[in-house]
Amino acid sequence: MCSFASNFRGAHLRLNRMITQQVRRAFVSSHRDRGRQKRDFRRLWITRINAATRIYKVFDSYSKLIHNLYKNELILNRKMLAQVAVLNPNNLYTISNKIKTIN
Amino acid sequence: MAAAPPAFTGNLKKALAGLRRINLDGLRWRVFDAKGQVLGRLASQIAVVLQGKDKPTYAPHVENGDMCVVLNAKDISVTGRKMTDKIYYWHTGYIGHLKERRLKDQMERDPTEVIRKAVLRMLPRNRLRDDRDRKLRIFSGGEHPFHDRPLEPFVMPPRQVREMRPRARRALIRAQKKEQANRAAAESAKDEEDSKTAKAEVKV
Numbered sequence: 001m002c003s004f005a006s007n008f009r010g011a012h013l014r015l016n017r018m019i020t021q022q023v024r025r026a027f028v029s030s031h032r033d034r035g036r037q038k039r040d041f042r043r044l045w046i047t048r049i050n051a052a053t054r055i056y057k058v059f060d061s062y063s064k065l066i067h068n069l070y071k072n073e074l075i076l077n078r079k080m081l082a083q084v085a086v087l088n089p090n091n092l093y094t095i096s097n098k099i100k101t102i103n
Numbered sequence: 104m105a106a107a108p109p110a111f112t113g114n115l116k117k118a119l120a121g122l123r124r125i126n127l128d129g130l131r132w133r134v135f136d137a138k139g140q141v142l143g144r145l146a147s148q149i150a151v152v153l154q155g156k157d158k159p160t161y162a163p164h165v166e167n168g169d170m171c172v173v174l175n176a177k178d179i180s181v182t183g184r185k186m187t188d189k190i191y192y193w194h195t196g197y198i199g200h201l202k203e204r205r206l207k208d209q210m211e212r213d214p215t216e217v218i219r220k221a222v223l224r225m226l227p228r229n230r231l232r233d234d235r236d237r238k239l240r241i242f243s244g245g246e247h248p249f250h251d252r253p254l255e256p257f258v259m260p261p262r263q264v265r266e267m268r269p270r271a272r273r274a275l276i277r278a279q280k281k282e283q284a285n286r287a288a289a290e291s292a293k294d295e296e297d298s299k300t301a302k303a304e305v306k307v
Contacts, residue, residue, distance in 0.1 A: 044163070052159040085159040 045082035052085035058096040068099045118248050121237045130238075131169045132249060133257045137218065138178040140259065142185075146221035148259060149173065153235045154226065166234045172249060173241040177214040181206065191220065215241040 004026070005012065005019045012022045050062035059065045069076065076084075076095075085092045133152055137145055155161050155168035181189065189206040209217055218241050226232050240247070267275065 044161075047156060047161055048159045051157050051161055054157060055159070082159075089159065 041079070045079055048082045048085055052089065052092055053096065056089075056093045056096060058093065058100055065096060065099075068096075072099050074099070115248055118240060118242070125170070125234070125237055130167075132252045132254045133169050133171050134254050135171060135173045135257050136175055137173055138175040139180055142179050142181050142217065142221055144262065145173075145179070145259070146218060146225055148257070149218075149222050149239070150225040152257065153222065153239060166231045168235055168238055171239050172247055172254070173215075173218055173239070174245050174247060175243070176218050176241050177210065177243040179214070179218060186210075214243045 001019060001023050002013075005023050007013070008019075008022055012018050046062060049065065053059050053062055053065045059068065081092070084095070135145065135149060149171050151157060153168040153171055155166070158167060160167065186206055190203045191206070191209060192201060192203050194201050206217065219236075219239065222239060223232070223236060226235055240249075
């Protein structure tokens with residue numbers, strides 16, 4: 001446990017009482033935030049996809065894009081879409097065009 | 104081919120304040136024209152651009168918004184009776200010192216503060232808020248000292264204006280009819296005068 005606390009700050013890594021407390025808190029945070037991490041990243045992807053769809057003007061917003069994705073039974077999830085939006089903006093444009101026309 | 108841009112009268116120091124602190128590498132300079140725009144609707148668009156939420160590379164811990172230049176702040180419009188009835192309140196910290204100021208008075212003192220308050224209060228209250236404030240430059244007239252930068256005008260999204268309420272519409276129609284009547288009366292009065300002077304000339 002002392003090695004787990006070896007990069008804590010001040011008394012939190014030197015004094016036994018503090019080490020036990022702080023290590024416990026660290027584990028609790030870690031457990032709780034593993035669940036939060038999934039939420040946070042999905043939020044980030046949604047914001048990015050929203051921004052990207054508004055640039056290309058094929059769809060007016062993220063909501064319309066997702067609606068059309070579901071209508072056409074595409075299983076691209078938001079993580080992939082967000083990466084596509086950042087790295088390959090043209091691909092996102094073609095995907096959304098394809099969806100719109102198939103519609 | 105642009106003619107020499109009008110010389111920037113006004114506080115140059117204030118306009119260029121803190122520009123060095125901002126990392127201006129990939130940022131665009133967006134120009135918002137506030138003439139005739141509704142205050143809150145414009146402010147929400149500015150806030151979105153300022154946070155960088157219109158870029159696919161948005162990250163919440165990084166400040167990546169574009170520079171926003173707002174022109175013609177004194178021509179901003181508000182609906183309803185907000186010009187006289189919207190009051191800005193603030194408390195100085197001393198007991199009993201709740202101060203207030205109306206929109207009208209604020210526009211007389213400093214029209215840029217109106218837009219600045221509106222935008223700042225729409226930004227999230229976190230550590231990036233001050234940096235975003237530094238990226239926002241507001242000018243009450245149409246001149247600005249940033250003519251040597253690559254400026255991009257911002258096109259406001261189309262707005263669905265709500266249909267006028269029946270009472271307001273009736274008031275508007277009454278006002279228009281009154282104006283027409285006044286104009287007709289003025290014209291007829293002018294015609295009479297003209298005919299009188301014509302008669303005078305003829306007599307002479």
